[in-house]
Amino acid sequence: MTADLQLFMEESKKELEASLYRYIDALQTPESLKKSMIYSLQAGGKRIRPVLLLAVLKGFEQPIEKGIEVACAIEMIHTYSLIHDDLPAMDDDDTRRGKPTNHKVFGEATAILAGDALLTYSFQLVSSISEEPERVVSLINELSRAAGAPGMVGGQVSDMEGENKDLTIEELEYIHDHKTGDLMIVSLVAGAILAGASEHDLSNLRHFGRELGLLFQIKDDILDIEGDADIIGKPVGSDASNNKGTYPSILGMVGAKEKLTHHLEAALSSLKKVDMDHSVLEELTKYVAFRNH
Ligand SMILES: CC(C)=CCC/C(C)=C/COP(=O)(O)OP(=O)(O)O
């Protein structure tokens, strides 16, 4: 990671995390629920999605403060999805972000409700920002589609239905486009809406986000085989033990790495078409492709 990107990520995370904990603290709700919500948020994570949003604002020469609420909302949606993904009814995982999974600590019922509360709170936050009403409605519309049935939830269902099946690359791509890609795309789009970007830039950011989502997921599949559980903060080999189709299982490790390079180049080429300062997003894209966690 370059020094510039490291600085940007550190500053963004500091702002974001302070706000995240403040928002949860402000909730009038049983302490047990607050503890469960904060537990998974505090467990860390790379914060890629909120950082993407803030990097778009920076690229359009806007202050990152303008995007903090929406960036927190997106991290809440992402964290809810991980809590639910780890449940016994889904991946049944014991560790996440280097710590026992939410349901292992708080029990299944509270974990489900903490996820529900994070998802709903995210929309409460977005609906309360001081922006023009058209922008707020458009943000809510984009976020609900990306997180819901046509987006992440639909992708998760296809992922579950694809277990124990020989998937084609097209079927795998569909799963990743929605399970992972849509939330990445909406992070970029939300930054662009807040910055008042043109339709042309929005469209190119969507193309960039799709490539980045695929890139991210191919790397995740590779790390599930080649990664170090202590560094990635979750068990390795869980895709194989859940009989999930992955890029390495369909294309082999060499083919998966070639595909990674292909999507890296495609992502960088779409990014260049956006009329903004690309430097942070370019570095972030390379970090996604070459990360070890
Ligand atoms: C609506 C829900 C619950 C959505 C879950 C979305 C999601 C990206 C899960 C993690 O995917 P993964 O299982 O491929 O990743 P990991 O290895 O981190 O569990």
Ligand SMILES: C=C(C)CCOP(=O)(O)OP(=O)(O)O
């Ligand atoms: C989409 C996938 C593969 C789920 C994990 O996402 P991240 O790898 O961004 O998880 P955190 O860093 O937020 O824990």
